[in-house]
Amino acid sequence: xxxxxxxxxxxxxxxxxxxxxxxxxxxxxxxxxxxxxxxxxxxxxxxxxxxxxxxxxxxxxxxxxxxxxxxxxxxxxxxxxxxxxxxxxxxxxxxxxxxxxxxxxxxxxxxxxxxxxxxxxxxxxxxxxxxxxxxxxxxxxxxxxxxxxxxxxxxxxxxxxxxxxxxxxxxxxxxxxxxxxxxxxxxxxxxxxxxxxxxxxxxxxxxxxxxxxxxxxxxxxxxxxxxxxxxxxxxxxxxxxxxxxxxxxxxxxxxxxxxxxxxxxxxxxxxxxxxxxxxxxxxxxxxxxxxxxxxxxxxxxxxxxxxxxxxxxxxxxxxxxxxxxxxxxxxxxxxxxxxxxxxxxxxxxxxxxxxxxxxxxxxxxxxxxxxxxxxxxxxxxxxxxxxxxxxxxxxxxxxxxxxxxxxxxxxxxxxxxxxxxxxxxxxxxxxxxxxxxxxxxxxxxxxxxxxxxxxxxxxxxxxxxxxxxxxxxxxxxxxxxxxxxxxxxxxxxxxxxxxxxxxxxxxxxxxxxxxxxxxxxxxxxxxx
Amino acid sequence: xxxxxxxxxxxxxxxxxxxxxxxxxxxxxxxxxxxxxxxxxxxxxxxxxxxxxxxxxxxxxxxxxxxxxxxxxxxxxxxxxxxxxxxxxxxxxxxxxxxxxxxxxxxxxxxxxxxxxxxxxxxxxxxxxxxxxxxxxxxxxxxxxxxxxxxxxxxxxxxxxxxxxxxxxxxxxxxxxxxxxxxxxxxxxxxxxxxxxxxxxxxxxxxxxxxxxxxxxxxxxxxxxxxxxxxxxxxxxxxxxxxxxxxxxxxxxxxxxxxxxxxxxxxxxxxxxxxxxxxxxxxxxxxxxxxxxxxxxxxxxxxxxxxxxxxxxxxxxxxxxxxxxxxx
Numbered sequence: 044x045x046x047x048x049x050x051x052x053x054x055x056x057x058x059x060x061x062x063x064x065x066x067x068x069x070x071x072x073x074x075x076x077x078x079x080x081x082x083x084x085x086x087x088x089x090x091x092x093x094x095x096x097x098x099x100x101x102x103x104x105x106x107x108x109x110x111x112x113x114x115x116x117x118x119x120x121x122x123x124x125x126x127x128x129x130x131x132x133x134x135x136x137x138x139x140x141x142x143x144x145x146x147x148x149x150x151x152x153x154x155x156x157x158x159x160x161x162x163x164x165x166x167x168x169x170x171x172x173x174x175x176x177x178x179x180x181x182x183x184x185x186x187x188x189x190x191x192x193x194x195x196x197x198x199x200x201x202x203x204x205x206x207x208x209x210x211x212x213x214x215x216x217x218x219x220x221x222x223x224x225x226x227x228x229x230x231x232x233x234x235x236x237x238x239x240x241x242x243x244x245x246x247x248x249x250x251x252x253x254x255x256x257x258x259x260x261x262x263x264x265x266x267x268x269x270x271x272x273x274x275x276x277x278x279x280x281x282x283x284x285x286x287x288x289x290x291x292x293x294x295x296x297x298x299x300x301x302x303x304x305x306x307x308x309x310x311x312x313x314x315x316x317x318x319x320x321x322x323x324x325x326x327x328x329x330x331x332x333x334x335x336x337x338x339x340x341x342x343x344x345x346x347x348x349x350x351x352x353x354x355x356x357x358x359x360x361x362x363x364x365x366x367x368x369x370x371x372x373x374x375x376x377x378x379x380x381x382x383x384x385x386x387x388x389x390x391x392x393x394x395x396x397x398x399x400x401x402x403x404x405x406x407x408x409x410x411x412x413x414x415x416x417x418x419x420x421x422x423x424x425x426x427x428x429x430x431x432x433x434x435x436x437x438x439x440x441x442x443x444x445x446x447x448x449x450x451x452x453x454x455x456x457x458x459x460x461x462x463x464x465x466x467x468x469x470x471x472x473x474x475x476x477x478x479x480x481x482x483x484x485x486x487x488x489x490x491x492x493x494x495x496x497x498x499x500x501x502x503x504x505x506x507x508x509x510x511x512x513x514x515x516x517x518x519x520x521x522x523x524x525x526x527x528x529x530x531x532x533x534x535x536x537x538x539x540x541x542x543x544x545x546x547x548x549x550x551x552x553x554x555x556x557x558x559x560x561x562x563x564x565x566x567x568x569x570x571x
Numbered sequence: 572x573x574x575x576x577x578x579x580x581x582x583x584x585x586x587x588x589x590x591x592x593x594x595x596x597x598x599x600x601x602x603x604x605x606x607x608x609x610x611x612x613x614x615x616x617x618x619x620x621x622x623x624x625x626x627x628x629x630x631x632x633x634x635x636x637x638x639x640x641x642x643x644x645x646x647x648x649x650x651x652x653x654x655x656x657x658x659x660x661x662x663x664x665x666x667x668x669x670x671x672x673x674x675x676x677x678x679x680x681x682x683x684x685x686x687x688x689x690x691x692x693x694x695x696x697x698x699x700x701x702x703x704x705x706x707x708x709x710x711x712x713x714x715x716x717x718x719x720x721x722x723x724x725x726x727x728x729x730x731x732x733x734x735x736x737x738x739x740x741x742x743x744x745x746x747x748x749x750x751x752x753x754x755x756x757x758x759x760x761x762x763x764x765x766x767x768x769x770x771x772x773x774x775x776x777x778x779x780x781x782x783x784x785x786x787x788x789x790x791x792x793x794x795x796x797x798x799x800x801x802x803x804x805x806x807x808x809x810x811x812x813x814x815x816x817x818x819x820x821x822x823x824x825x826x827x828x829x830x831x832x833x834x835x836x837x838x839x840x841x842x843x844x845x846x847x848x849x850x851x852x853x854x855x856x857x858x859x860x861x862x863x864x865x866x867x868x869x870x871x872x873x874x875x876x877x878x879x880x881x882x883x884x885x886x887x888x889x890x891x892x893x894x895x896x897x898x899x
Contacts, residue, residue: 074735081654088610160620166612217654219608220624228654244653244660245850246736246842274735274840275849278719282734286726420853451602451855458606458618469611482611489616 069267071565074280075293078245078273083227084201085156085216088163093199094562098250098269099140100201100233103131103150104194108567110317110379110474110559112194116145116202116234117182126189126515127172133180137257139204140231140238147176152205154184161218167196167472169490170512188513191520195473207232236262236566237269247272262566269565284309284548291549293561297366297423303548313368314557316545318470320422321375322415322432322538323483324348324463327498331463333414333444341411342463348535350401354439355432356393357540364427369541374532375469375479377542379559382476382524387532390539398439410440416462417445418453423543429466432540457496460487465496468543472560476524477511484508484531497536504530579879583872588639590868594861595635603627604651604855625651638861648858652850657858661844661866666746667737668836668843672829674750674759675767680821683771687778691786692805694779702775709772718765718838725761733758735840762839766832770824777820781813819878826874830867 079095080087097105103117119132137145154174157164170193173185184193208214213227231239236258237250250269258264272289274280277296283289285306295303295311304311324342325331331340341347357371373390376383402408417429426447433443443464456462471478485492485508486500507523514520531537545557554569605621613621622628626637641648647657686706690699708717726734738754740747749755785791786809794804833845840846844863851859 080652083654086654087608088612163608163610163613166610166614166617217649218624219649219651219654220621220626224649224656225654243663243842244655245846272736272840275846276838276840279722279735279838279840282719282722282727286730286734288726288733288735449602449853451604451607451853452600453602454606455603458603487615490614493613493615493618494611 071266072270072289073291074272074274074283074289076275081228082231083216085162085164090561096201097562097564098237099231099235099239101235102200103197106198108556108558120194127186129184129193131182135180137234138255139234141207143204143206145234146179147182149202149205150182151176153202157200159215162216164200189515191515192473192475195475204232245273263569264566265569266565293547295546295548297368300546308551310551312547312557314545315370315559316543317377317379317559318468318543319375319377320468320540323465323467323497325498333463335412341407344405345535346401346405350398350439351436352535352538353391353394353398355435357390360428360431364424364431368544371541372539375537375539379474380471380476387528395438402439410442412442413464414444414446416453416456416465417447418450419447421450422468460496480508480527499536579876586872587868591865592635594864596631598857602855604857607854608651647862650856650859652854652856657862661862664842664844664847668832670748670750671762671841672832675763676825676828678763679767679770679774683774684778687775691779691782706772706775709768714765714834715838717768721761721765732761737842762835762841766835777817778813782809785809785812822878826871829870
């Protein structure tokens, strides 16, 4: 009897302590497939790297959990009477983790550092002519022409302390070509909500809350410690969540969603991602290298492209390949982006007969053969989507030969313009159509069109795209955007498939929405 | 003997150069590192400039000569992926791989011997039969599946052992080792079993086969006839004579455990050089890949050298004076 009593006492003590533990769960163990590549905030332009940096460093403006721009180190921003100059008012009383005061000098220094040749972020500041300090809490950014979207480009441009960075001899982002070591790759001195406790590359990064954070009363800040571990293998990552070894994972594979969602005390939080998956086609070449048609390019005929667009059954891909985790679309633009309309998003109904008629009208009643290049380790179920498309295109006589490769080999094909038909996914960090046009629609030049492998080139469209960069009349600018989209859709320049859906798996007591850029900002996380 | 060692070292260097050159020519087909290093906003001009600065446009021979020249000075460059010196990245990870390999090697040898002897002595027992059947799993199932399977049972269902990582480490003469802490030891069990399962079944089957062979030989029968105790017969006389071939195979397997822990390390997120290598391949991190392959080359060449030397010391029929006529 006494023993039983003791047992039940112990059991209830355990139960009590575990309740108490969940109520005060302050350590968040977080895993995703890859690690941040470097702590230097300007050395890599890559999602996981920015995500970790966001916990410790801060930009002037940032995107919150819904993707809206909110003030961070800048409190107000507006173009001045000179449309080429933007004025940013800085937050007063902010300290870096090392105790240094945050001033305009740090902003000038950091943005200029991000514009250096060895910086990976310089393209986002390509329009910037100069950054000037006006007074301790005011900065002017002068652009080469009016740039209505200047703020959108600043959300991943982190501010470092000038004195600390210089003292550590890393005034310039690391030059990997020249080797050598760089202290800023290993250490952090930001203004963010969390400070770095320890980090072992690819293993474990520990952050703790910054007691002197300026936003202490503005954000929930319920997580006091973050332990970040990359777990590359999807099955292991899911197992770690199921066994309770981690509290939150990104990149839940679609086939495991039901398992995670069905487990007690776990939930899957889903949200639209800022990334569209689509196929590109070489429409301009006189003849294609990989097709079976001699002396002609079947893809240069818009009827063939329309037929292919009609043959792809996006709903089937969503249902079978993506297990309902995708948003089929008719335009290569996620819904957050300025320029998106429901009409553009509507996709053609799958109609094999009509597609065959179009093929016949174009003179390809018997179809033709073509190679599709596809990555197999980049997007969610990328290779499976391509396989599905192969079958669908086969129904209208386009005999597709699938060539799936790792991303390191796939993307150079697009870059070097050596693929006729390829899969690509595109995210829009500025949340504006201009970004899509600059890379995917403008003819390839030294500066623009670096991902436009379609060969599409129209001087009028190019001129329209270039005009967007400096058009300050937003109504007129949006009109131009709509015109360019109309042209892109009319040409069927790309075959849109879907917008990806993000899935984060987490403990049931966490209240944390999915961020469209796949960037959790843990200062917003709350417990239920 | 010194002449022999020097000759073998010279040969080893040639082998390493060949390994290096072959791997360098392979890197051309692995993709474009610049693609990963620049991010999607990079312009055509930016890419060209970085390629030029990295020297990726030079002929392979020139790139290789540059790599060898720097490697001789001990400079393996900076990782394209993480921006840290390659030598540092690799030597930080090496203890994790080595301790995992050694632990799983010890497990494989220990269990392999015990089970091998047992199944040889009790070869008609039901337990021996079941062990033999189960051992088929070890030889036939891919490491990846075994790892996931073990995680499913011991981490997710039973919750006994961690599913990933290295737990805690403690410093031993400046080397961080997981086996010195309880959490680290627990983390090591599943990956070590996964990694060693194949070797264990191999050793077990080898020991069993050799043992059965020896047990059939005349001197064992005579020993039985002399009325020696079964214990003495099995462990003093039979086992001793099965050791030579088993030790040879075991030694060679150790090299492959170290070099090919890649899959196990990936499944368990074990932060060793194998995982580093997989990441390097995905990113086309040429400096890390070249240094890693060189390291694997060094490991294999040294193990072979040691094995060669052991042959000469074990087998008196071979002598160093006749190094040209090697007996194997």
